[in-house]
Amino acid sequence: MSVIDARLAVEAMDARLGDPYSPSNACSWEQLCRNDESGERPHDAEAILKEIGAGEAFVPFELNGSLFQLDHLGSLVRAVFRRDPALGLGFGVTSLMAAATIWTAGTTEQKERAAKLLIDGGQIAVAFHELSHGNDFGANEVRALSSESGFRLTGNKAFINNADRAELIVIHARTSETPVGHSLFLLDRTKLSLPPSDYCNTVGVHGCRLSNISLEDTAVTGSALIGPLGMGNSVALRAFQVTRACLPSMAIGAVDTALRTTAEFAVDRRLYGFSVAELPYVQQSLAGVFADLVASDIFSSTAARLLHIEPNQGSLYSAAVKFLVPEILREDINILADVLGARFYLRNGKHSIFQKIMRDFPALVIGHAAQDVCEATLRAQLPVGVRIEDKPDEELQRAIFDWNVPLGPFDWTALQLGASGKSALFTALYTGIENHTSVDRELRAIFDELLDLSIWLRSTVMQMSPRERGLNGSALSSKATKVYARLLAASACINRSNVCRSGTQDPGSGLISSDAWLKIALYGILGYKRFLHTDLVEQLNPICYGEIYEELLSRLSLNTTFDSLATSMLPIYSNINNKIRV
C-alpha cells in the first residue's frame, strides 16, 4: 500500500468524523469538550466510530478486518486522537492491546470471536494492572487454579478501561509459583456475573471509564487460555511491541490539535498593535513543535515498518519509540502552553480543547509501559542494539524508509521477546549520513555530532559492566540509553529525508527534504543543547525556523495535518462507503 493510499484512508476517516469546528458535530472539539465536562462517555462520537466500522482498523485483514500495515494503523487512528485522545483510548486503544495478545497467540476460535466483536464496534478490556504491583506484572497475584473443567480465577484487577462494558476481557493471572507462572485468559463476560464496581475518578480522560474487576472463584473453561500455559508474560511482551510502537504514533494526533489551537490563537491575538505570531520566539516555538511532530511520525512509522521487516529487533525499536516519542510530545505541549498564555488553563471558550489535551495526554503515557520500563528494556539490550551490519542490505534499507515499498501483512508470530542479530536502523545512521547530499554547514555539524555520539555510545556500551545494564543501572547507563533512542530517531529522520530528496512525490516530501526541517528535527531529537557539544549549532540560524513556520501557516490555512502525511482535516470525500483499509 502506497503513501497515497494511506492518506486516502486517513481522509476517509476524517470525512466520516465530520467537521471538527462545527459545534453540532459529535466529533467536533467543542462537543467533545462538553462531553468531557459532563464526565460521560462521548456516546454520540462513539456511535459514529461504531457506524463507520472504526474497530476494523484493529483487526487483521485475514480476519475480515482492515489491518494490513502497522505504520498505517498508527496514522489512521491518529485521526481519532486529533479529535480527542480520550475517545481514541476509550473506544479503541485498550481493545487493540487486548486483541494484540489474541492475534499473537490465540486459537482460531478466539481470533474469530475477537475479530467479530471489534468489527461490530465492541470493546475488549485488557486486565493486567493490580494495585500492589503496577508495572511489575511479573508479581501479579490474581490466581487461576486449574480445575477439572478448566480454571477458577480469584483476585482483583484495578483501573481497567471499559471493565464495565467490554464483552470480552483478556486477563493476566498467576497459574503457578514458578518464574514462568503467569498465563492469559480470554473471558466472555456474557457468561459471567461480575459484581459492579465504582468508577475511578481521574484528572483527565473523562470519556474513559476505568473500574475494577473482582473475581471470586470464577470458573472458566480450558479453552479460555490464550497461548501456552505459563507463557502469559512472553505473549504479552511480544504483543505489546506492536502497541508500544503504534500508541505514540496515534498520540501525535493530540499534539497536532494542540499545535493547531495554539497557532490559530497566535495568529488571531493582537497585542501591542501586532499579532502574537509575529513575535520571533512564538514563531520558533510553533515551528519547533511542528518539526517535532513530523519527526515523531517518521520515527514511530519507521519502527512500525521495522516490526514487519526486522521483527527480531522489535523489542528494541518499540521500546525506543515508547520511551522517546511521548517525552518529546510532552515537552511540546508545555512549549505550546507557554505560547497560549492564560488560555491553556481555561475550560471553556474557543481554545478549551487545549487544556483537555494537556490533562488527557499523561494518561496515554502512564497507561502502557512506563517510560522507565522501556528504558530498562533498552538498557538491558544495549550491546545488541548497537551491533552494526558490515554490509547493509540496500534492498532492505529501501523497504524501511521508502514508504511506497509495500509491506506484506504483519506476522504476529514473528516477534521475539529479546532482540537478536544486528540493527538495521542503527546501521542506517551511518549509511544515511554518508549518503546525504546536503552541504549545509550547520546540518553537517549536527551529523558530525551524531557520529561522535555514536562512537561515544558504542565504546561506553562495550566498557559498561553487565551490572549496569540491570534495573539499578547507573547514571551513565541511563545516559547511554537516552543517546541510543535518540540516535535511532535521528537515523529514521535522516534516511527518510534521503528518500524525500531523491525525488519522491510523497506528500510532505518538500518539507522533509529541506535542510531546515532536518536541522530543527535533529536539534529537537537531541534535546536541544542537552546532547550537543559544539558551539556551531548552539543557535540554529533563525532563517530555517522561518521556512518551517511558513509551511505551518500554509497547513493551518489549508486545514491540513502537521504530520508527515499532511492530510486534510476537512476533506471532500465522495466515496464515503469505501472500506477503509490500512
Place this chain on the structure above:
Amino acid sequence: MTEEIISTWIVETIASYLDIPISEIDALQPLANYGIDSVHALSLCGDIEDKFGFYVDPTLAWDYPTPNAIASFIASRLSSR
C-alpha cells in the same frame, strides 16, 4: 566447547550482573535463588548470542533454571550445528 566451560562462563556472567563473587554461585542451584530477574534474563540472551552466535529466548533462564542446565542446552545446540 565443553559443558563445563560453558557452565563456568554462565556463572561468571551471572556473577557480573549481580556484582557478587563467582564463588557465591552454585552451578547446580536455580538462578532465581540469586535474584535473577526478567531484565537480567534479557541481558543474558544478548550475551549468549555474542558468545555463541545464536538467539535464545529470555525464557531460557526459566526453562533451564540452573547454570549447568543452561550449559547443557547450549552445548547440545552447538553440537547440532
